[in-house]
Amino acid sequence: MNDVAPADRTPTSNPVLRRALTWGGLLAAVILVVSSVLGLVFAGVPGLVSALIGTVMAVVFMGITSASILLANRYANSDLFVGIFFGVVLGGWIVKFIVFIVLVVVLRGVDWLDPTVLFLSIVAGVLASLVVDVLVVAKSRLPYASDVELPKAPTED
């Protein structure tokens, strides 16, 4: 009984999060093209640069949440998993917001950006990433109980 290997306790959420990251990246590419063209048309080269930076910022910062959960799930078999999980996820979250605020403050002053295009492309990127998240979760099939092992049928002979 003692030589049984401990069950793998990796949560079942990993494939869903990975799929969300992949589709988020794909949709981000589409948004990137559309917002760049719109930015170029409405605000010239500063608009183009702003659209690129805004979309990338939105998608990267929204994607960090699922990336941090995936990273934390690597420690699923550790005894300290709950602590590690919430440390990594919430720590990543707060670092992300500090970096975002610093980026916003830094980018506000520069003259080669168009603030309106930047803001609108951030909003577009955030909304697109939300749509992808909801669609991926709605289409996902998660088993209810992931790491339960059913008892084997008794062998009588």
Next chain:
Amino acid sequence: MDATTVLAEINGNIATVGYGLAAIGPAIGVGIVVGKTIEGVARQPELAGRLQVLMWIGIAFTEALAFIGIATYFIFTN
């Protein structure tokens, strides 16, 4: 000098108040989402995978407002 000038004068950009509001809301929201997830996982550890996905989508919606709120810095100055 009227009472408004003496008692309630505000200098600078009122939009800075918005950053504070944009930080408080998501902080409370994410705190509730994560706290409830800890409760759920503590009660039923085998549901951790499902609860993680729900937590993640909850965080995503909460932080979306925060991103938009902080990004208004680009358009609300002056």
